[in-house]
Every structure is written in structure tokens, then in C-alpha cells.
Amino acid sequence: xxxxxxxxxxxxxxxxxxxxxxxxxxxxxxxxxxxxxxxxxxxxxxxxxxxxxxxxxxxxxxxxxxxxxxxxxxxxxxxxxxxxxxxxxxxxxxxxxxxxxxxxxxxxxxxxxxxxxxxxxxxxxxxxxxxxxxxxxxxxxxxxxxxxxxxxxxxxxxxxxxxxxxxxxxxxxxxxxxxxxxxxxxxxxxxxxxxxxxxxxxxxxxxxxxxxxxxxxxxxxxxxxxxxxxxxxxxxxxxxxxxxxxxxxxxxxxxxxxxxxxxxxxxxxxxxxxxxxxxxxxxxxxxxxxxxxxxxxxxxxxxxxxxxxxxxxxxxxx
Amino acid sequence: xxxxxxxxxxxxxxxxxxxxxxxxxxxxxxxxxxxxxxxxxxxxxxxxxxxxxxxxxxxxxxxxxxxxxxxxxxxxxxxxxxxxxxxxxxxxxxxxxxxxxxxxxxxxxxxxxxxxxxxxxxxxxxxxxxxxxxxxxxxxxxxxxxxxxxxxxxxxxxxxxxxxxxxxxxxxxxxxxxxxxxxxxxxxxxxxxxxxxxxxxxxxxxxxxxxxxxxxxxxxxxxxxxxxxxxxxxxxxxxxxxxxxxxxxxxxxxxxxxxxxxxxxxxxxxxxxxxxxxxxxxxxxxxxxxxxxxxxxxxxxxxxxxxxxxxxxxxxxx
Numbered sequence: 001x002x003x004x005x006x007x008x009x010x011x012x013x014x015x016x017x018x019x020x021x022x023x024x025x026x027x028x029x030x031x032x033x034x035x036x037x038x039x040x041x042x043x044x045x046x047x048x049x050x051x052x053x054x055x056x057x058x059x060x061x062x063x064x065x066x067x068x069x070x071x072x073x074x075x076x077x078x079x080x081x082x083x084x085x086x087x088x089x090x091x092x093x094x095x096x097x098x099x100x101x102x103x104x105x106x107x108x109x110x111x112x113x114x115x116x117x118x119x120x121x122x123x124x125x126x127x128x129x130x131x132x133x134x135x136x137x138x139x140x141x142x143x144x145x146x147x148x149x150x151x152x153x154x155x156x157x158x159x160x161x162x163x164x165x166x167x168x169x170x171x172x173x174x175x176x177x178x179x180x181x182x183x184x185x186x187x188x189x190x191x192x193x194x195x196x197x198x199x200x201x202x203x204x205x206x207x208x209x210x211x212x213x214x215x216x217x218x219x220x221x222x223x224x225x226x227x228x229x230x231x232x233x234x235x236x237x238x239x240x241x242x243x244x245x246x247x248x249x250x251x252x253x254x255x256x257x258x259x260x261x262x263x264x265x266x267x268x269x270x271x272x273x274x275x276x277x278x279x280x281x282x283x284x285x286x287x288x289x290x291x292x293x294x295x296x297x298x299x300x301x302x303x304x305x306x307x308x309x310x311x312x313x314x315x316x317x318x
Numbered sequence: 319x320x321x322x323x324x325x326x327x328x329x330x331x332x333x334x335x336x337x338x339x340x341x342x343x344x345x346x347x348x349x350x351x352x353x354x355x356x357x358x359x360x361x362x363x364x365x366x367x368x369x370x371x372x373x374x375x376x377x378x379x380x381x382x383x384x385x386x387x388x389x390x391x392x393x394x395x396x397x398x399x400x401x402x403x404x405x406x407x408x409x410x411x412x413x414x415x416x417x418x419x420x421x422x423x424x425x426x427x428x429x430x431x432x433x434x435x436x437x438x439x440x441x442x443x444x445x446x447x448x449x450x451x452x453x454x455x456x457x458x459x460x461x462x463x464x465x466x467x468x469x470x471x472x473x474x475x476x477x478x479x480x481x482x483x484x485x486x487x488x489x490x491x492x493x494x495x496x497x498x499x500x501x502x503x504x505x506x507x508x509x510x511x512x513x514x515x516x517x518x519x520x521x522x523x524x525x526x527x528x529x530x531x532x533x534x535x536x537x538x539x540x541x542x543x544x545x546x547x548x549x550x551x552x553x554x555x556x557x558x559x560x561x562x563x564x565x566x567x568x569x570x571x572x573x574x575x576x577x578x579x580x581x582x583x584x585x586x587x588x589x590x591x592x593x594x595x596x597x598x599x600x601x602x603x604x605x606x607x608x609x610x611x612x613x614x615x616x617x618x619x620x621x622x623x624x625x626x627x628x629x630x631x632x633x634x635x636x
Contacts, residue, residue, distance in 0.1 A: 037617035044614075054373055056489065171374065261608040267622040268598065269591055275589055280583070290579040296362075299355035304585040 003031060007038040010137050015110065018137050025129045026114050032178040036129050039130050042136040044256075046078075046214040047243050050160030052146045052185070057168045058192045059145060061276035067109055069236045070141055076109075077141045080127060081113040082156065095156060110139065124155045125270075131159060157185045158259065161252065162242045164235075166190045167206075186210070186219045187242050192233060194223035216247060321349060324325065325356040328455050331338050333428065343447045344432050357454040364396075364453040365561050369480030370464045375486045376510050377463060380544040385427055387554045388459055392426075395459045396452040398445060399431040400474065428457065437540070442473045443588075446581060449477060460577075475503045479570065480560045482553075484508045485524075487516035504537045505560050508553060511539035535563060540563070573613050597629050 001009075001015075009017035014074045024032050030237055053059055063079060070077045114126055127144060134142045146156050157163040165186040189206055191199055206221045213219065224231035246252045280286055292298040298306075319327075319335075327335035342350050371377055381397060388395045432444055445462060452460045464474050475481040483504040507524055509517055526541045531537065538556055542549035564570045600605055603625045610616040616624075 037619050040617040041614045048388040257608060257612060260611045261604060263605060263610065264597070264618065264621055264625075265595075265604060267618060268625055269594065271622060271626060272594055273591070275588055276587060277583075280586065285578060286583060289582060290575060293578045293582065294575060296359045299358040300582065300585060301351040301355050303582055304589060305581075307586055308589060 003034050006035060010039060010133060011042055013137050017135060018110065019112070021133050022112055022114070022130050025126050025133065028126070031179060032129065036132060037157060039132055039136040043132050044135065046131070046135040046139055046142045047162065047239075048135075048142045048144065048160045049143045049239060050130055050146065050157050050163040051166065051188075052156070052163070054167030054171060055147060056171060058164045058226050059147075059166055062166060062190070062192055062224060062232075063143065063145060065224075065226050065229050065232040066143070069232050071106060071108060071237075074107045075140040076110075076138060077143060078110040078137075078139040079112065079143045079145060080130055080134075081111065082123065082127060082144065084145045103174045110134065124159070125263075125266065128159050135163065137178060154185065158262070161246060162187045162239055164188045164190055164239070166192050168193040168201070169202050184213065184215070187217060188235070188238055189219055189221045190224055190231075191221060192224050192226055195225050195228075199223060216249075217242065217243070276311070280307070283307075283311060286308055321356060324353060328357060328451060329343040329360060331455050334449060336428065337430070339451050340430055340432070340448050343444050343451065343504060346444070347400070354450060357450055360454040361450050362410050362453065362565065364449070364457055364460045365480065365557075366453075366460045366478045367464065367557060368451055368462045368464070368475050369484065370474070370481070371484030371508075371510075372489060373465060374489060375484045376544050377465075377484055380484060380508070380510055380542060380550075381393075381461065381463060383542075383550040384461070384554060385548050387509060387550050389424060389426060391554075393458040394426045394456060395461060396455075396457040397430065397463060398448055398452075399429065399463045400441065400462065400464045428452065435498040435619050442477070442586065445474060446477050472503065476580070479573065480505045480557055482506045482508055482557075484510050485520070486511040487514045487520050502531070502533070505535060506556055507537055507548075508542055509538045509539060510542050510544055512549070513543050513546075517541060534567075535560065594629070598625070601625075601629060603628055 006017055010021055017212060019033075019201045021035060024035070051059060051063065067077050067079070112130070114123075114130065131142050131144070143158060144156055163185055165188075167189065168191065187211065191203055191206070193199075194203075203221050203223060208223065212217045222235050222238060223234055224235060226232065246255070289298065289307055293300065293303055324335055324339060328339055339350075339353060342353070363613055369377060369381065385395050385397070399605055430448070432441075432448065449460050449462070462474055462478060483506075485507065491513065507528065509524070511517075512521075521539050521541060528537045528539065540553050540556060542553060544550065564573070596624055607616065607621045607625055611621055612617065
């Protein structure tokens, strides 16, 4: 099958082909660039929803319920699982922990886990491109699942139109975490397992902290009990509300512009980096200077300056 | 104080000056390059120990006990806290959660938290350079604390001679996490709170998984109860054993070479990236092509190629 055929089948929603193309993206296959370029004109319709939170907050059960709720409304939903502990992920997919096997059989649902190894920049790029594949294939919602609070979350949040942070009562100092690392991330905060003690206090504390945000959209704090399917329909409604809010305020256009600008910049710098690395490797300078650094004949920044001078000799980047 | 004075005071172990230099590094102050170059010849003696693990495993109490144990042996210990939830971190330093205020008063102990915001690459670079500052200042151990399982951990582990992963019984699917994301990371695994139910089973499961590693050093699994100071002296002994093992096998030299090579490469590509970004910004091409992408007049990879072609016109990087 050539790229044109692959693209046609993706646009028609063929699941096997979508799966194949995602594998190509995940493996950074060189044909991907051309496929993404061909799919690009058909993108821009999906709502991208990021969902993140520490281990043990019940994200997978929650996602299972969200999918069912969307499904009832006739929405097509794709899930990209980046969380390495997700039951959707890798080897665990056939394990006991899957409570959602029915979802795999549903024509309107697509669940896919992707690798978390390799350079972080690559992860963000792959996730963005897989999102584009689902978008072009006609999925209404693309849900990206990640774990924890870190740089990955911050950057995956940039890909999402709506970011949900899931917490539970009694799991470490949530408020501290939100303040320290993810204060600006959530558009919606979900307190799952809200039948546990301390849920109401946690909701109040979260509301106090989140009210300090300078964002115009004050992130609502919602209570859910995903095991009992409580609060899910509300959550789905608020996700839709956030989407409409952004459309009305013209925020989607702004977000999209920033995102496209950054993606383009990343494509450029990645490519130039590869070209520069080739130059450096051909020159043999890296090994030479590493030896000089080990023997302390030279110091790091001077070594860097000398190599760059050498590489850019007769070249005009400055 | 000029750079030469700063460097002299760091080398003499002056805590105020060390703190000042670390702030400069953390803020990426332009004078840092020269200071690091001047300190560089005095580096290479500290054992760098990374310690990581999810929220709620009691890392801070454990670190407190480790510091005490090292202190008894007359070792100088510096702690770099990158974990945003660490009680050593930022605003929390004066909070109730600090169980270790005595450590701050000890002449041989230095605890410092650094920012987790901004580009991840910057975090790794800052951590490495702060390690160099402590190393030059004569600290025997530099302990780097991070949280969770992600790319940050993988890269911080590259900075460490010995990496410790801390887990506890009953916190999610630890084995799955280790397999998925951090299988190659730990040199030592600590099961903390090992007086909880399930600890022995967890130790056995971990040993089974870790035995599948291809590394010659099979990561030992140690039990600790940090609140009762149990198992800490053992842990300190194994950390020293791993250090000696690497020295004997010539692994330290290999690790150092790889590390220096990679750091140098990062310095070069960062600098070139800055130079290229300047070129791109001067050209105004990014805005022009972002607009074309939004209106779908062009596709991402073609846009990238056209911009690079434009920027490299008459320049010989290829």
C-alpha cells in the first residue's frame, strides 16, 4: 500500500490502517512525514482532552466511564495512553486489570498506547502526530492519558484543548503538588473516589488554590466515583462547556496558532540539530575534546566554543 | 565579588558563596559559564547518588536518615531536591513537614532545592552544574532527589553514579512501573515502610524482575523502615559498595566519558539552537508559515523544509 492509499483508508476511518499508521509514527518511520503532510488538510476538528494524575487515582476506570458516556452521545473517541502504568499499555493490555475490553469491540472507540522511552521531545511529537491521525480519521474526542506531575505533563497539556487533573483524597500533599508543579495545567480538576473521607475538604482546598489562578476560566473542581459511575455525565458536560467557552472567546484560534508555531519551530530545530550532529560526528571533534575534558586540559564552555568555531568555519550561522 | 573570588570561596567550602553560585546556575545567569569553567579542574571526586520514587514513599524521611548515617562517618553531603513535592523544596522549607531542620545547621550538610519549571534540558544542565559546584567544594556525596517515573528520572539517572529507586508495599502496580519505565534505572532498589503487609512479596517480585536485567551489577533490593531508622546503615554500605565496584571494574571511567561527551554535545547543540533561533526570528519566516499552516495553504514538513532552505541559503550546514 503506498502513502496515498494509506491516507485514503485513514480518512475513511479504517481501524487497521489507522493502527498501522500510528505504529509508523511511534517508530519514527521516515514515511511518516509525507503521510502527516497528506492528512494535515483534514485535521482541526477533534477536541483534544488531556487527562493526568498520579498513580492510584483510578484514571483507567474513570476513562472507561467517560468513554461510555461519550459513546451514548454518539461520539467517536480515541484514547492515547502514554502512562506506562496504564492498563491500556503494552503488555498489560491482556491482563486482568482491563475493565474495558468491551470498549475495544466498539466501532466508535479506539484505544492505543504509545512508547514512553526515548527523548521526551520525540514523545511530544509522536503524540501530536497520532492526534492528527485520529483527527483526520474523524474522531470527535482524542483523549491523551499521562501520569504524574512533570515536564511531560506540562508539554502534553500544551497539545490539549482541555486538560483534566485527577486526584483522590488522602494521597500525599495534593495541594502542594498542584501549587509546585501543575498550578497552571488543569482546566478541570476531578476529585475521584469522592466517597472517601476528606473529599469535601480536598474540594474546598483545591477551589481556594485554583481561585488564585490568573486564567479567566476558573478550573471547576468536580467530584466523581468512577467505580459507581457517579459524576461522569457532569464531567462530560463540563468538558463540552470548556470547548464551547474557548470557541466563543476565540481562545481556540489563539491556542492553535501558538501550537502550530511551536510545532513548526520544533520540526525546524530537530532537523537542523540532526544536520549539525552529522557535521560534528564527521569532524571527530567530539571525541578529541571529550578526551581533553577528561584529562582536564580544557574546560567545558571553552571546549564548546572551540568546536562551534571549527564547525562554523566558512559558514555564516552566527 | 568577581568570578575569581567566587571560585576561591567555593573551593574553600564557604556555604554562603556556594548558595550564591547555585542561584546563578539556577537562573542561568550568563556569568555561570565562566565560573563552571574555573571550577571544572577541581571536580571529579564526589559520588553522585540519584534517589527517585513516586509520591508517598517517604523519600524525605529516608534521605534524612541517610544524611545522619553519612554524617556519623564524617562525610560531607549535599542534597539537590528537584522533586517539586519535596519538603526541602521552595516554600515548604519552613513548613511543618521538615523533619530535618537539624541538618541545615550541620556544617557538613547542604540542602538545596532547584526549579522544576522550564525546559527539561535546562533542568538536567542545571543539576549537572550544581553537582559540579558541590563537587569542587569538597562534598563527598551529592544526592539528587527526583519524583516519579519519567524522562526526567531517566536523564537525571545519567548524571548519577548510583541510582536508588524507592518503593513501598501497596502503592499501585510497582512491578509494572519498573518494567515499563524504569527497568534499567536502578542500581539499588529500596522497599521503604517494609513493616507494612506485602513487603516480603514485593521484595521477591522485584528480585525476580531485576534478575532479568542484562546489567552485570544485579540491583540489590533492600528493606528499610525510615521512620524507625531500620536498614539505613545497610543501604549506606551498599551505596559505597556500588561505588567501589564501579571503580574496580573501570566502569566509572566509562560512565564519566559518556557523560562528558553528552554534556559537551548538549552545550554545543544548545548554543547552536540559540543562534539558529535568532536567525529564524530575524527572518520573520516563522510567523509567515504559521499563518500558511493555519489556513492549510501548506503542510508541516514542507513548511519546515522551505524555512530551512531559506535560512541556510548561502550557508553550508547541510
